[in-house]
Amino acid sequence: MLSGQALVFSMGRRSLASQVKAVGGQVGYVISKVDDLERTLPEMITRAEVERAFAQVAQIEAQKQAAAQQQARVQAVFGNGAAPADMNTAINAQLTSLSERINRINQEFGVG
Numbered sequence: 001m002l003s004g005q006a007l008v009f010s011m012g013r014r015s016l017a018s019q020v021k022a023v024g025g026q027v028g029y030v031i032s033k034v035d036d037l038e039r040t041l042p043e044m045i046t047r048a049e050v051e052r053a054f055a056q057v058a059q060i061e062a063q064k065q066a067a068a069q070q071q072a073r074v075q076a077v078f079g080n081g082a083a084p085a086d087m088n089t090a091i092n093a094q095l096t097s098l099s100e101r102i103n104r105i106n107q108e109f110g111v112g
Contacts, residue, residue: 105111
């Protein structure tokens, strides 16, 4: 009977030793993975950095939309824009007309 108990204890110790060895291997694997995570953590982008990036993109998009609205207003007021030569001709004609009016007013009131 004692030899039977010794055999049971011996088998139990071997089983326990193999379980400890298996658990030790699993713990080693987990430690290895934690080490990998600790090495990559400094390279990861933080939540604050992502939030700042999204805020900047939103701000840039808002500026683009405001510029587009401003451009639309300018086009509504001044039209799509004439060719520069035509515009210069129109401006010169207006200046000539204004100069003639100023000269007439000056002549009327005896100035100049």
